[in-house]
Amino acid sequence: MSALELVSVTKAYGETIAVDAITHNFASGSYSCLLGPSGCGKSSTLRMIAGHEVVTEGDILLGSANITDLPPAKRGTAMMFQNYALFPHLSVVDNVAFSQKMQGVEKKARRARAMELLELVHMEDYSERVPDQLSGGQQQRVALARALVTEPQILLLDEPLSALDPFLRTRMRAELKKLQRELGISFIHVTHSQDEALALADDIIVMNNAVIEQSGAPQQVFNAPTSEFVARFIGGHNVMKTDAGLMAVRTDRVQMARGTTGAADEALSATVRDVEFLGSVVNISLDGGPTGDLIATLPDSRFFDQPVEIGESVFLSWKAEDAHHLAA
Amino acid sequence: MAPGAASKETAVSKAPSPEKASWFLVSPLVLVLGVFLVLPILTIVTVSFWDYNEYNFFPAFILENYSYLLTSQVTLATYLKTFKFMALTWVFCAVIGFTVAYFLAFHVRSLPMQVVLFLICTVPFWTSNIIRMISWIPFLGRNGIANSTLISAGVIDEPLEWLLFSDFAVVLAFVHLYCLFMVVPIFNTMMRIDRSLIEAARDAGASGFQILTNVIIPLTKPGIMIGSIFVVTLVMGDFITVRFMSGGQSASVGRVISNEIALLQYPAAAASAVVLLITVLIMIGIMMRFVDIRKEL
Numbered sequence: 235m236s237a238l239e240l241v242s243v244t245k246a247y248g249e250t251i252a253v254d255a256i257t258h259n260f261a262s263g264s265y266s267c268l269l270g271p272s273g274c275g276k277s278s279t280l281r282m283i284a285g286h287e288v289v290t291e292g293d294i295l296l297g298s299a300n301i302t303d304l305p306p307a308k309r310g311t312a313m314m315f316q317n318y319a320l321f322p323h324l325s326v327v328d329n330v331a332f333s334q335k336m337q338g339v340e341k342k343a344r345r346a347r348a349m350e351l352l353e354l355v356h357m358e359d360y361s362e363r364v365p366d367q368l369s370g371g372q373q374q375r376v377a378l379a380r381a382l383v384t385e386p387q388i389l390l391l392d393e394p395l396s397a398l399d400p401f402l403r404t405r406m407r408a409e410l411k412k413l414q415r416e417l418g419i420s421f422i423h424v425t426h427s428q429d430e431a432l433a434l435a436d437d438i439i440v441m442n443n444a445v446i447e448q449s450g451a452p453q454q455v456f457n458a459p460t461s462e463f464v465a466r467f468i469g470g471h472n473v474m475k476t477d478a479g480l481m482a483v484r485t486d487r488v489q490m491a492r493g494t495t496g497a498a499d500e501a502l503s504a505t506v507r508d509v510e511f512l513g514s515v516v517n518i519s520l521d522g523g524p525t526g527d528l529i530a531t532l533p534d535s536r537f538f539d540q541p542v543e544i545g546e547s548v549f550l551s552w553k554a555e556d557a558h559h560l561a562a
Numbered sequence: 563m564a565p566g567a568a569s570k571e572t573a574v575s576k577a578p579s580p581e582k583a584s585w586f587l588v589s590p591l592v593l594v595l596g597v598f599l600v601l602p603i604l605t606i607v608t609v610s611f612w613d614y615n616e617y618n619f620f621p622a623f624i625l626e627n628y629s630y631l632l633t634s635q636v637t638l639a640t641y642l643k644t645f646k647f648m649a650l651t652w653v654f655c656a657v658i659g660f661t662v663a664y665f666l667a668f669h670v671r672s673l674p675m676q677v678v679l680f681l682i683c684t685v686p687f688w689t690s691n692i693i694r695m696i697s698w699i700p701f702l703g704r705n706g707i708a709n710s711t712l713i714s715a716g717v718i719d720e721p722l723e724w725l726l727f728s729d730f731a732v733v734l735a736f737v738h739l740y741c742l743f744m745v746v747p748i749f750n751t752m753m754r755i756d757r758s759l760i761e762a763a764r765d766a767g768a769s770g771f772q773i774l775t776n777v778i779i780p781l782t783k784p785g786i787m788i789g790s791i792f793v794v795t796l797v798m799g800d801f802i803t804v805r806f807m808s809g810g811q812s813a814s815v816g817r818v819i820s821n822e823i824a825l826l827q828y829p830a831a832a833a834s835a836v837v838l839l840i841t842v843l844i845m846i847g848i849m850m851r852f853v854d855i856r857k858e859l
Contacts, residue, residue, distance in 0.1 A: 286761050307767030319762035323780045333766035335776070384766070 236297025237262045238283065238388055238420065243292035245278045252278040254444040255292065260388075260422060260437070265414050267431035268424045270441035271467065277392060279441070280424045284313040284390050296387065307333070312386035316393045318377035320365040327352065327361040330379045351379040354413075371402045378413070389414075391423040395430060407433055428468050432456060440464050457484070461561045472528045473560065480560040485531040487556040490518065491549050492540070501551045504528060506542050518542065520550065603839075610832035619828045627833035637818075641841070644814045647729070647804070648797045651736040655793050656786060658737065659744025663785075664778070666745075667752035668760075683745055686738070695735050695806050702726035702734075727809030735807045740796050744789035751785030752778070787853040791846055798842050 238260040245253040253275040260266050268276040281287035283294060285306035294302045301309045320329050327348045328335075334344035352358045355375035365373055374394065381389055394410070395403045411434050414421045425431055431438050432452045439449040440463075448455055448464045459465035465473050465482040472488065474481045504520040507527075516537040520528040530550060542548060578586065613622035631637050662683065670676045686694060701707045702725040709721040724730050755778065763773045801816030815838050822831035 284765065286764070305767075306761075306765045313762075313765050315758045315762055317756070317758060319756060319758040321759060321762075321777060332763070332768075332776075336763075336766055336768045336772050380762075380766070 236387065238422075239295040240279075240283075241293040241295065243279070243282060243294060244290045245275070245282055245287060246290045251444050253282070256441075256444075256446050258439060258446060258449060260420060262387075262420055263418050264436040265411065265421045265434055266423065266437040266439060267435035268422065268439050268441060269426070269428060269431040269467075270447075271426060274441040275444040276424045276426075276441045280313075280390050280392055280422060283388070283422065284311055285309050286313070307384070310387040311390055312381040312384050312388075313390045313392065314374075314377050314381045314394055317397060318365075318373045320373055320376055320380070322365055325362050325364055326357065326368070326376050329365065329376055330383050332380065333384050348379070348383060351383050352376075354382070355379045370398050371406060374398070374406060378410075382417070386419065388420040388422060391421060393424055393426070395425070395427075403430075410434065432468075440467065442467070458558050459560065460558075465558075465560055470531075474522065474525045474528065476525065478559070482558045482560050483552050483556050485517070485529045486515070487552050488528070488530040489551045490530045490532065490542070491551070492542075492546075501549055502528075504548055504550055506544050506546045506548060508544060509542070520548070522550070606832045606835050609829055610836050612829040612832075614827055614829045617826065619826070627829050628837075631830070631833050631837060636813075640813045640815055640818055643812060644798060644816075647732060647736060647814060648794055650733045651740065651797050652790060652793050654733070654737045655741050655744040656790065658741050659748055659789055660782070660786065662741075662745050663748035663752055663782075666749055667755075668778075680749070683742060687742065691739055692802065692806075694739065695803060698731065698735055698738075698807070699726060702731055727807070727811060729808065729812060731807040732804055732812060735803050736797055736800070739803065740793050743792035743796065744786075747788040747792070748782055748785040751782050755781050783853045787849055790849060794845055794849075795842055798838065798845075 240256055240258045240260075242255040242257050243253060244251065244255050256275075256279065268279060270276045278287055282289050285301075285304060289302050292302075293300055296310055301311075306313070321332065324332065327345055330348035330351055331339075331344040334347060335341075339347075349358060349361060352361055355378050357372060357375045357379065360368060360372060360376075365376065368376065374397075391410070395406055398406060407430060410421070410423075423430075423434060435452055437449065438452050438455045440447045440455065442463050448460050455464065456468055456470070459468055459471060459482055462473055462480055462482075465471040470485055471482045472485055474483065502522055502525055504522040504525075506518060507521050508519040510517040510519070511534070514534055515531050516534055518530045518532065518537075520530060522528045528550065577583075609619070610627055611623050611625070612619050613624050613626075614620070666676055666679055666683075670679060699706070703709070704721045704723070704726070706726070708725055709718075712718045713721065759777055759781075760773055763777050768776060799816055801814060801820040804812055804814040804817055805820075815834065819831045819834045819838070822828075822834060
């Protein structure tokens, strides 16, 4: 197993720069998520790693090999497509055996190998069906088996969960993570959902406007966003205008009281604008005047001990170490 | 009760039952197909059992029309000739049609360019079949453009005799006339192929040729089959192209029927038509066995 390294990789479509000189090191055997809004360049980055997009400038290294200009099948990567891209005219087992058929592996041998992978994803009972007869989740398992049959060092997943319903999404998410742990290979997963990235990744790479805004472990990115974009995109943060510049504080680290509390390092008065009950927590929307709009997330028990009304004035406070300066 | 609700109720009670409504809905189509398809075919089948003499035909129930047709050596030879035209035309139309459609669908990247090129493909259809056929004559003739170009280029010394009024000319004209019927359905099927399938195949290590044989051709089969049905039925029923382009030297089933009509032998023509219809239906039946085209419709 070897690490994947992007060295100032750039993708330009004519005048438009889709990916602007990004550099990143993907540790071997890790689960990485490329996270960002649509059009941020995350898919182009993945497709360049896969070899489906020509790199305009820069290099892609896998271990000691420069794979920048190699064809997709020669890179040690395999891709799972967003809509799974299963061949509709082939049975499940033939879909999985496709790459071996291309290599000229004899039919019996390649079918046996395909069955092993179908067992890995618990789809061995469906081997003779065609993709149209499978549900979305089943199709995804087959696509996974097909990508893994080539024994890639890195599996590339392009929004693998976006076509599934929310319930199935959570389940498949757990299975992907489990599979990655068992196989010990690197997964690089493109997503626009921060929940997915936080739940899965060992390493989150937040992209925006063709560049990497921030990367690191999920806790690090979530607890200490370094830019306004990351703080807003990752969610769960208040972005506040203060005298010292933009600051971010997690919404659940904001304390709320009717009077000022002595323990607080910072305090701010605000007006309650809306109260949203979300089950285990309650979100309180607040108007913080010049500081901007804020949200305080309280556990439901705490809120219902001392409920506040819309229009009421409250004091907000937080610990100094919970506030982070943001780059503009 | 409000007046609105009352009028609504009367409207509901006036509406026919769902069963009756569906009969009403299918009746226009049934009427059109009945009058313009079923009735003429029934007439032809009926007349095929009638008797005739030099100047008249009259109701009867005889089997001579069929027994003569089915035992005649001429019929066999004519059918073989027609099958030969059909097979050659089909092969050339399929190869050219597939290539053109492949180029349009996979090599031309922008949609406006695809539309423009596709419309250019249809240009020949702006004139009638007959004119398109006749325009081959000055080109292929003994002193036509093809021969004189070849002679002045030094490729041949004497004009090629087989260019015009030959089987070659017939097949050439057929391919020219009917190729688009192959291009359109194949192009249509190809445009529906998900492009990520081709990337997935490349990801699995397939070469360009392997992608063609393992992905594109299997997925294009329904289009090829629809195009084949068009070409086969058009060639099997044709009489004018064979007459013009062979200079009257080649026979086809269509020409036999047209000759019988010219000789006022309507019952014989009707019998030939029925046999031809059955032959074509059997051929389509065989083709449908290979490929399920329902998904395309």
